[in-house]
Amino acid sequence: MTSHAITHLRVTPIAFRDPPLLNAAGIHEPWALRAIIELETACGRVGINETYGDEGMLQVLAQAAPALQGLSPWDLATLQTRLQALIAPAAQPSEFLGEQVSLAPGNHASKNLAKVFSAFEVAMLDLQGQLAQAPVVDLLGGAARTSVPFSAYLFFKYAAHIDDPDAPDPWGQGLTPPEMVAQAQRMIDAYGFQSIKLKAGTLPPEQEVAALKALAQAFAGLPLRIDPNANWSVATSLRMVEQLHGLLEYYEDPAPGLAGMAEVARACEVPLATNMVVTDFDELAQNVRMGSPVRIVLSDHHYWGGLRATQQLGRVCQTFDLGLSMHSNSHLGISLTAMTHLAAAVPHLAYACDTHYPWQDEEVVLGGRLRFEGGRLKVPTTPGLGVELDRQALERLHENYLRCGIRRRDDLGQMRKYDPSFTGRQPRF
Amino acid sequence: MTSHAITHLRVTPIAFRDPPLLNAAGIHEPWALRAIIELETACGRVGINETYGDEGMLQVLAQAAPALQGLSPWDLATLQTRLQALIAPAAQPSEFLGEQVSLAPGNHASKNLAKVFSAFEVAMLDLQGQLAQAPVVDLLGGAARTSVPFSAYLFFKYAAHIDDPDAPDPWGQGLTPPEMVAQAQRMIDAYGFQSIKLKAGTLPPEQEVAALKALAQAFAGLPLRIDPNANWSVATSLRMVEQLHGLLEYYEDPAPGLAGMAEVARACEVPLATNMVVTDFDELAQNVRMGSPVRIVLSDHHYWGGLRATQQLGRVCQTFDLGLSMHSNSHLGISLTAMTHLAAAVPHLAYACDTHYPWQDEEVVLGGRLRFEGGRLKVPTTPGLGVELDRQALERLHENYLRCGIRRRDDLGQMRKYDPSFTGRQPRF
Numbered sequence: 001m002t003s004h005a006i007t008h009l010r011v012t013p014i015a016f017r018d019p020p021l022l023n024a025a026g027i028h029e030p031w032a033l034r035a036i037i038e039l040e041t042a043c044g045r046v047g048i049n050e051t052y053g054d055e056g057m058l059q060v061l062a063q064a065a066p067a068l069q070g071l072s073p074w075d076l077a078t079l080q081t082r083l084q085a086l087i088a089p090a091a092q093p094s095e096f097l098g099e100q101v102s103l104a105p106g107n108h109a110s111k112n113l114a115k116v117f118s119a120f121e122v123a124m125l126d127l128q129g130q131l132a133q134a135p136v137v138d139l140l141g142g143a144a145r146t147s148v149p150f151s152a153y154l155f156f157k158y159a160a161h162i163d164d165p166d167a168p169d170p171w172g173q174g175l176t177p178p179e180m181v182a183q184a185q186r187m188i189d190a191y192g193f194q195s196i197k198l199k200a201g202t203l204p205p206e207q208e209v210a211a212l213k214a215l216a217q218a219f220a221g222l223p224l225r226i227d228p229n230a231n232w233s234v235a236t237s238l239r240m241v242e243q244l245h246g247l248l249e250y251y252e253d254p255a256p257g258l259a260g261m262a263e264v265a266r267a268c269e270v271p272l273a274t275n276m277v278v279t280d281f282d283e284l285a286q287n288v289r290m291g292s293p294v295r296i297v298l299s300d301h302h303y304w305g306g307l308r309a310t311q312q313l314g315r316v317c318q319t320f321d322l323g324l325s326m327h328s329n330s331h332l333g334i335s336l337t338a339m340t341h342l343a344a345a346v347p348h349l350a351y352a353c354d355t356h357y358p359w360q361d362e363e364v365v366l367g368g369r370l371r372f373e374g375g376r377l378k379v380p381t382t383p384g385l386g387v388e389l390d391r392q393a394l395e396r397l398h399e400n401y402l403r404c405g406i407r408r409r410d411d412l413g414q415m416r417k418y419d420p421s422f423t424g425r426q427p428r429f
Numbered sequence: 430m431t432s433h434a435i436t437h438l439r440v441t442p443i444a445f446r447d448p449p450l451l452n453a454a455g456i457h458e459p460w461a462l463r464a465i466i467e468l469e470t471a472c473g474r475v476g477i478n479e480t481y482g483d484e485g486m487l488q489v490l491a492q493a494a495p496a497l498q499g500l501s502p503w504d505l506a507t508l509q510t511r512l513q514a515l516i517a518p519a520a521q522p523s524e525f526l527g528e529q530v531s532l533a534p535g536n537h538a539s540k541n542l543a544k545v546f547s548a549f550e551v552a553m554l555d556l557q558g559q560l561a562q563a564p565v566v567d568l569l570g571g572a573a574r575t576s577v578p579f580s581a582y583l584f585f586k587y588a589a590h591i592d593d594p595d596a597p598d599p600w601g602q603g604l605t606p607p608e609m610v611a612q613a614q615r616m617i618d619a620y621g622f623q624s625i626k627l628k629a630g631t632l633p634p635e636q637e638v639a640a641l642k643a644l645a646q647a648f649a650g651l652p653l654r655i656d657p658n659a660n661w662s663v664a665t666s667l668r669m670v671e672q673l674h675g676l677l678e679y680y681e682d683p684a685p686g687l688a689g690m691a692e693v694a695r696a697c698e699v700p701l702a703t704n705m706v707v708t709d710f711d712e713l714a715q716n717v718r719m720g721s722p723v724r725i726v727l728s729d730h731h732y733w734g735g736l737r738a739t740q741q742l743g744r745v746c747q748t749f750d751l752g753l754s755m756h757s758n759s760h761l762g763i764s765l766t767a768m769t770h771l772a773a774a775v776p777h778l779a780y781a782c783d784t785h786y787p788w789q790d791e792e793v794v795l796g797g798r799l800r801f802e803g804g805r806l807k808v809p810t811t812p813g814l815g816v817e818l819d820r821q822a823l824e825r826l827h828e829n830y831l832r833c834g835i836r837r838r839d840d841l842g843q844m845r846k847y848d849p850s851f852t853g854r855q856p857r858f
Contacts, residue, residue, distance in 0.1 A: 081573070143506055143507075160817075321714075418566075
């Protein structure tokens with residue numbers, strides 16, 4: 001075993017405050033979960049990463065841990081082989097899925113291999129970068145751009161969580177068009193974003209469309225996107241997009257299923273985007289074989305199998321004239337940094353990326369919250385990921401995790417606290 | 430400028446003896462050309478590579494040289510951007526192409542950008558590996574296999590070149606079935622290959638098929654391939670494959686054009702392979718859109734745009750259930766080593782690779798000729814490519830180049846010396 005061999009894996013689940021953001025599945029709970037990965041080598045180096053923190057993911061990570069034993073940080077091919085042997089797709093129970101399967105590909109049991117590979121790959125790339133004295137983006141082929149644009153990710157929201165003893169978040173209520181314009185203004189003032197994405201599929205569609213029109217008027221010139229998360233029927237999708245004529249950069253997951261998206265695509269000029277019906281290479285092939293009703297794939301290295309796999313996704317998209325954008329979940333700065341390295345290394349990724357980052361106020365990296373300029377993040381130029389763990393913060397966030405009691409995300413159950421009749425059945429509208 | 434910045438490019442054209450191998454375009458000339466690339470950094474490190482050595486390639490390399498100035502060896506993305514600005518596809522004259530366009534994708538002017546990027550990329554990966562103290566395969570994600578299998582690449586051939594004062598090569602004449610069995614035996618004895626590829630399209634098809642049948646009988650159990658290089662009509666292709674029932678691992682480029690291949694595919698059970706009609710990502714997309722008449726792509730990092738691009742090709746093939754094998758041209762050990770790193774890093778590349786290596790007896794790397802064991806090459810584990818230039822050999826091979834008078838490959842013109850009526854028109858049979 002060389003001195004660079006991996007000897008220890010530490011997985012620390014954390015929790016941080018999350019506002020009451022509405023989505024098609026229900027509403028965000030007061031705490032969001034992540035897991036912090038640390039890989040330590042015989043020579044004492046530590047590579048870090050951030051991934052999903054739900055119970056199911058923690059179990060799969062534990063199951064996968066033996067794959068790392070004695071591995072060189074460079075040897076991702078062996079990691080893949082070992083994980084394939086350890087994680088049979090069918091061996092994963094679906095009990096962790098609840099009814100949110102289609103909403104969050106990161107929760108699919110079928111993604112376990114890709115998710116765990118990604119969780120370890122990024123930490124190994126962090127180690128590689130330390131060994132090579134090169135930033136991760138250089139290990140991926142160098143930076144096609146020196147900074148990466150993100151978009152303002154707006155949510156309809158309540159002013160406060162139900163039954164919550166803590167102080168409400170500073171964003172206030174976001175339900176009416178003026179409130180959503182105010183939300184956007186606040187976010188753009190703080191981050192400088194140059195494009196806007198509106199999470200929809202939660203209020204009556206006309207109300208959501210009215211909000212988008214108000215945003216278009218208030219922020220003329222900024223590209224706009226709307227994402228009903230497959231909660232609109234094909235008919236509703238077509239009726240709404242007609243009202244949004246000329247306003248949309250892309251139309252994200254209006255209707256459920258690739259077949260539903262294809263129906264929408266046939267009658268709609270706006271390009272369709274997805275993070276729900278093209279979530280792996282097989283589904284991408286299926287989309288191409290259907291004549292590419294989905295024109296833009298929202299990548300996410302956390303469940304597409306890592307940074308290198310997402311680069312390859314970029315090549316597949318380029319080969320078949322598909323656009324590439326980037327999806328996000330609630331996350332902190334390690335994920336955001338990995339997303340930034342990746343987006344910089346994929347020239348074909350030409351859209352501003354999604355990020356939930358403004359909705360969090362915590363950080364787990366030294367130096368605290370990452371700073372955006374003009375809606376962009378600079379690509380780190382220091383070795384590895386270029387961020388280090390703040391161990392005090394990690395401890396505090398882990399204590400949150402122990403205390404909060406949440407072990408798997410349940411937006412549906414949370415919504416039922418507000419409205420016991422809420423079923424979550426899709427499409428709702 | 431950092432101490433690792435690239436400050437010098439040296440391109441040294443070389444020539445080495447090549448036997449009178451017959452192919453669809455004509456016959457190999459007595460000398461084959463390559464170019465040796467050296468990239469030197471401010472700190473004195475040298476990264477090496479081997480690429481095409483014809484006049485057209487040397488001109489494009491000269492035109493591309495400014496792209497390297499001050500570049501970090503890690504910064505392949507900037508290299509790509511700069512080369513795109515320097516090498517407009519349309520700006521390249523086609524005068525270097527002669528009539529061999531379809532035979533050798535490496536000669537296509539449309540491939541200039543991909544060829545030059547690859548020529549520099551591999552040398553930059555060699556530098557990266559030296560900086561990171563990691564073999565190139567690790568920079569590509571680690572070795573999925575510790576050794577790479579190659580196939581015995583048989584050619585019909587004459588005993589000696591026409592009008593050649595030098596001694597004939599040791600392989601003797603290869604025209605009849607027994608002579609081809611003897612050629613295979615000699616090659617397998619020396620290299621241990623476990624599969625056989627027969628270059629065809631040059632003698633009457635029945636004679637070539639008889640040779641393949643003799644090989645099947647003499648080497649029962651070894652996978653066999655035949656490559657008529659698009660020199661058979663669709664009818665001939667189908668007539669011949671019927672006679673080869675049950676003998677072929679794959680059927681490489683029997684008939685010209687993707688449409689011709691599709692016609693063959695419709696009536697033939699053996700999977701079709703190509704290095705002629707799927708030679709870039711656009712053609713690959715076209716193949717998929719046609720329902721994938723070509724089932725196996727023969728990659729070649731020299732014209733597919735480098736090692737990383739070929740890895741991405743692997744992912745595209747995997748996504749669309751296409752197989753992946755590897756093509757070769759006359760080459761020496763630097764190319765062979767790069768091919769080995771690459772093949773090791775692409776799990777999806779499951780076929781033994783082509784190589785012309787047994788047809789050469791020269792070497793330009795320290796330590797001389799690379800050694801095969803059981804038809805396989807071990808993947809280097811030392812930093813970078815793991816081979817170094819033998820400067821005396823380089824000088825000698827460059828003197829060959831200066832002396833031999835050949836500046837662009839012309840198999841057609843060479844064949845006309847034997848047969849002035851030879852036209853090279855395809856398909857010939």
